């Protein structure tokens with residue numbers, strides 16, 4: 001861990017390359033152009049300084065969009081320490097710019113190993129946070145396992161993704177969660193757009209950057225038909241692929257079938273797929289029995305939060321040969337019978353591992369939710385109690401309203417008679 005002496009003494013960092021700061025700044029500003037809602041919030045924070053005296057530890061993908069969220073919080077008076085929520089998702093130029101152009105403490109290097117990853121989480125926690133931002137629950141988990149001395153000082157936090165919310169709800173059920181956490185993922189303006197349109201686009205962006213393969217006329221297998229899966233499937237269908245869905249939930253499977261996709265067990269789909277994308281939040285979704293029947297040249301990618309959806313360990317142990325990085329972020333595993341399996345971004349979150357994550361315009365909504373929720377939480381935390389809580393609907397609707405406005409669209413309002421009708425029960429046929 002280095003303490004960089006070229007910036008103010010309270011700014012701490014462990015980043016790959018400070019020389020990338022100018023390039024990072026350009027890209028952060030570019031993302032900012034497409035985040036008009038967050039920009040409005042930032043301007044207000046700048047005036048009102050709601051976070052003065054507040055220390056925030058954030059464990060999020062260190063991307064240009066996250067940088068804009070950090071800048072909004074800083075403008076509001078917060079002191080921030082940022083670390084990465086995935087070993088492959090850090091954009092080193094963004095990390096450098098945050099430290100050297102904007103004076104924010106960052107602990108993140110692309111392709112850090114497991115020990116480095118956790119040392120970064122711990123370094124961010126050394127700020128002794130009042131609030132935490134998490135993306136996948138690793139920071140909250142660390143607080144509850146190895147940094148318990150900090151728990152008493154934490155007033156609350158926000159969680160960004162589905163997998164983190166699932167983990168937090170288990171913690172809450174077990175009575176283990178020691179402070180209020182807010183499920184930002186569960187707002188409509190987050191998961192209906194970020195998970196669906198963001199993951200849908202950026203997952204394919206990553207697979208194309210990595211393999212430059214033609215999707216038209218191919219067979220795409222999407223494991224999981226949740227918000228992310230719907231997005232990945234829709235984009236593949238739109239580009240001319242024959243899309244197969246695998247599911248374990250009968251309702252989701254039925255939805256997929258009625259939307260015109262083929263639905264079948266994973267092991268059947270494994271025989272015919274050209275591309276496989278996992279977005280389930282579950283483990284071992286593609287494993288030995290699937291590898292055993294896949295076509296030569298099958299391309300595999302995971303866009304779920306953790307790198308457990310594709311059994312990469314099996315490939316590592318059983319392939320007779322590994323041709324590492326035969327292209328950008330693509331490893332080739334040659335099986336004993338000569339078939340080749342191509343794995344993008346090591347089975348980690350592919351859109352951040354092999355591309356730049358979601359486009360800024362969609363993160364504008366997720367991070368506006370985060371910013372407004374954090375502001376609300378400052379006042380609400382004391383009354384909430386430990387556990388998992390929802391974002392107030394008023395924040396969700398405000399973000400939708402501002403986003404619509406920024407896109408130049410407007411909608412109808414209820415007439416008084418309509419309002420009365422919707423709030424009454426006396427009217428019959």
Ligand SMILES: NC(=O)c1ccc[n+]([C@@H]2O[C@H](COP(=O)([O-])OP(=O)(O)OC[C@H]3O[C@@H](n4cnc5c(N)ncnc54)[C@H](O)[C@@H]3O)[C@@H](O)[C@H]2O)c1
Nearest residue numbers: 161162163224226227228247248249280281282303304305
């Ligand atoms: N790549 C990204 O940038 C990004 C963005 C948002 C969310 N995520 C992550 O993506 C994952 C999915 O998120 P979501 O919001 O779509 O969740 P979701 O709960 O809406 O959908 C997950 C779906 O997977 C299905 N599923 C579970 N186990 C399965 C199995 N063994 N085989 C087939 N299907 C199975 C579930 O029934 C469900 O329909 C999570 O890990 C989430 O954190 C990633």
